[in-house]
Amino acid sequence: MIPQINIEYPSYTVVTPQTLLTYKLRSLTVNDELNLKASITDEDNSASIMNRTIFNCIIEKPEQITDFKDWLKKTTAEDHKSLMYALYHCSYGDDIEYTNSCPYCNAINSGVVKLSKGIKINNYEGAPLEILDKDYKLSLEISKADVYFKYPTVQKSLDLGKNIEKVLTDNIEPYLLYIDKIVYGDKTFSMSENNIDLITMFKILPAKDRKSIDKFILNEMNKYTINASYRIKCSSCAKTYKYDIDFVVQFFRQLQ
Numbered sequence: 698m699i700p701q702i703n704i705e706y707p708s709y710t711v712v713t714p715q716t717l718l719t720y721k722l723r724s725l726t727v728n729d730e731l732n733l734k735a736s737i738t739d740e741d742n743s744a745s746i747m748n749r750t751i752f753n754c755i756i757e758k759p760e761q762i763t764d765f766k767d768w769l770k771k772t773t774a775e776d777h778k779s780l781m782y783a784l785y786h787c788s789y790g791d792d793i794e795y796t797n798s799c800p801y802c803n804a805i806n807s808g809v810v811k812l813s814k815g816i817k818i819n820n821y822e823g824a825p826l827e828i829l830d831k832d833y834k835l836s837l838e839i840s841k842a843d844v845y846f847k848y849p850t851v852q853k854s855l856d857l858g859k860n861i862e863k864v865l866t867d868n869i870e871p872y873l874l875y876i877d878k879i880v881y882g883d884k885t886f887s888m889s890e891n892n893i894d895l896i897t898m899f900k901i902l903p904a905k906d907r908k909s910i911d912k913f914i915l916n917e918m919n920k921y922t923i924n925a926s927y928r929i930k931c932s933s934c935a936k937t938y939k940y941d942i943d944f945v946v947q948f949f950r951q952l953q
């Protein structure tokens with residue numbers, strides 16, 4: 698018989714940068730860690746195991762979220778990063794051990810940085826969840842097509858992951874994450890079952906228009922973010938370089 702045990706797990710509260718919802722998460726348990734560990738060798742399910750684990754660690758969810766499925770649709774990729782950050786913080790604390798190579802001399806540098814010191818969050822300015830319905834439009838100069846962008850949700854990345862293999866290469870995935878539809882004259886090419894229409898339309902765009910899309914995604918669709926970045930001084934050549942933390946990589950380092 699399992700005795701009644703009430704462990705008070707460390708917790709962390711975070712506001713998602715894009716949908717502006719407040720979540721309180723608790724530390725991973727050993728069981729959560731074992732599940733995540735198993736996900737490393739289970740490539741097909743690794744994303745869903747990670748999502749399930751994050752959701753299970755939410756101890757106070759916002760009233761706007763009803764269940765797991767709803768959460769996948771109402772969480773953007775960037776929001777997901779902020780939840781990973783919160784989960785990391787309450788599970789493993791503020792220290793991040795790093796090992797990386799200097800871009801100037803290739804020497805390997807390692808050390809410890811404080812997660813809280815490098816974190817930068819730029820929140821969307823508006824109402825909670827509003828961003829999900831927001832269209833960002835770019836009119837292309839050469840083709841005269843209009844491209845509509847949306848911030849990608851976790852559900853959308855899962856859908857793309859499922860359909861992507863048979864139809865395209867990795868090079869198009871970042872575009873498909875952000876592009877909601879392309880309108881040309883009276884025709885609309887949108888995300889359909891296998892994305893074929895949208896991909897076909899995208900592929901016939903002139904090269905210069907593709908460059909405008911790149912620029913738009915980089916500048917306009919990258920405003921509300923959470924990042925942890927540091928300046929590392931190389932122990933060999935003494936030059937400094939930028940180091941950005943990838944939360945997913947950090948998690949799996951801790952599991953080893």
Ligand SMILES: [Zn+2]
Pocket residue numbers: 799800801802803804931932933934935936
């Ligand atoms: Zn160096």
